[in-house]
Every structure is written in structure tokens, then in C-alpha cells.
Amino acid sequence: MRQIENDKCFNGPNSNLQLTVQKQLAITLYKFGVDGSGSSVCNVAALFGVGDGGTVMKIMGRVIQAILMLQPKWITWPNTQERLKIRNFMSDKLPGCIGYIDGSHIPLDEAPIDDPESYFTRKQRYAIQIQAICDNEKRLRNIVVGFPGSVHDARVFSRSNVGKSSNILLSEGEWIAADSAYANSKYIVTPFKSNASLGTARQRKQFNRIFPGTVLI
Known part of the structure; x- marks a missing residue:
């Protein structure tokens, strides 16, 4: 988590409205790690208590963007x-x-x-x-x-x-x-x-x- 927490996508003008970086990373990793119906965005949203499937997709987009920024380093x-x-x-x-x-x-x-x-x-x-x-x-x-x-x-x-x-x-x-x-x-x-x-x-x-x-x- 420390590798991505300072990425600009988590620190924009509306970042105070976001979930913690730790929870966003947990949601993304869970979505990637579960197969079948359990991996649907609606199920993931319900499990983690976030608004809806659209919120899950935005969270995943931010985490993926932050991870991709690390590629040149690793x-x-x-x-x-x-x-x-x-x-x-x-x-x-x-x-x-x-x-x-x-x-x-x-x-x-x-x-x-x-x-x-x-x-x-x-x-x-x-x-x-x-x-x-x-x-x-x-x-x-x-x-x-x-x-x-x-x-x-x-x-x-x-x-x-x-x-x-x-x-x-x-x-x-x-x-x-x-x-x-x-x-x-x-x-x-x-x-x-x-x-x-x-x-x-x-x-x-x-x-x-x-x-x-x-x-x-």
C-alpha cells in the first residue's frame, strides 16, 4: 500500500471523498482474486459496504492507474x-x-x-x-x-x-x-x-x- 498511497489519483481535489487507500486496494485485490458470480461489482460493493458497482469500478481504476505508475521502477x-x-x-x-x-x-x-x-x-x-x-x-x-x-x-x-x-x-x-x-x-x-x-x-x-x-x- 505504501508504494501507491502518494499517487496523485488518491490526492486530487476530491480525495477527501474517497475511501482510504488501504480499503481501495483491498476492494481491488478482492475483485481480482475472486472468480464466478462472487466477483460481480454489485456483490463486491455489497461486501465492502460501498455505494454501488460504479463506485467499485472507479476504485479499481484508481488502484490500477497507481500500480501502473510503478512499472518503470520494478x-x-x-x-x-x-x-x-x-x-x-x-x-x-x-x-x-x-x-x-x-x-x-x-x-x-x-x-x-x-x-x-x-x-x-x-x-x-x-x-x-x-x-x-x-x-x-x-x-x-x-x-x-x-x-x-x-x-x-x-x-x-x-x-x-x-x-x-x-x-x-x-x-x-x-x-x-x-x-x-x-x-x-x-x-x-x-x-x-x-x-x-x-x-x-x-x-x-x-x-x-x-x-x-x-x-x-
Whole structure:
């Protein structure tokens, strides 16, 4: 709570009419953490004794805004020195690897009004895409959120800031480990497929044996 309590959204001209930051954060976390009918804004409003569903949405909007303002502080791309440390740590496992990438879905309770088909996933539900890159200590170093659920992981990466600026954000010989949903490139490396011919069969098998246990997302 201390991280967000001084955000301007809680200290505006009408801030004296707001609930305490502690209660606003509690309402937001509860709404995010409960599934099903219990998560409806009306139920949350009744549980916490606030005016109505509209009040809950305003509270969530303020808390989300305040949390997003913290992103540059906590989620940063590793600089040259940090990447060198990661490379040294990974040298006997996956030489040159400085991060691990994967995509996932954030389910939506209902279909979006605009272009709902784009949000319908292969798992037969509506969702938006989230893609994350973490380092060897499982710290998030980059997040991309907002693409429709039907968008392929490889496309999300190609349109992300890391995908567009890999030659700037990665030094020569550095790469990111990914699963087979991504396309192999100079900066993205996936496990060997069954029809691969690079190296020997033993080398490919050994690489794949190490690779899946190293990708942590």
C-alpha cells in the first residue's frame, strides 16, 4: 500500500471523498482474486459496504492507474552489465541466454463489444494476451498486455518493443529462450523439433533435455 498511497489519483481535489487507500486496494485485490458470480461489482460493493458497482469500478481504476505508475521502477530491461551477469550464470546451461519468454491468456468474463471474434481463443474462451520475459532469477523484465486472445505468440513478440528493437536491447550472441510457438531467429531460440538437422542427434537431445527445465514461465 505504501508504494501507491502518494499517487496523485488518491490526492486530487476530491480525495477527501474517497475511501482510504488501504480499503481501495483491498476492494481491488478482492475483485481480482475472486472468480464466478462472487466477483460481480454489485456483490463486491455489497461486501465492502460501498455505494454501488460504479463506485467499485472507479476504485479499481484508481488502484490500477497507481500500480501502473510503478512499472518503470520494478520492471526494467537488464542493461549490459546485468545481461553479462546472466550470461555468466547460464554459461554452463544455455550459453548466451539472458531471458525466457512465454505468452498466456487473461480470461474475460464475457465477449468484448468490439470485434469479439479476435478475442476468442483456441481454448474456446474470450481472453486477452499477456506476454512476459523473465530473467534467471524469475524476475519480470518485460510485459506486453492487450493483444486479442487469438493473436499468435510469435506475432505478439514481433510487435513488442523487445521484438522490434532486439538488435539494440540484446548484445551480439545474446538470445531469449522460448517454446515452439515462437519462430527461431538470431534473438529467439526454441527447442529442436523432430525434423531438425543441425548438430548431431545426441547434441539435439541433450539441448532439449536441458532446455525445457530452464524455461520457467
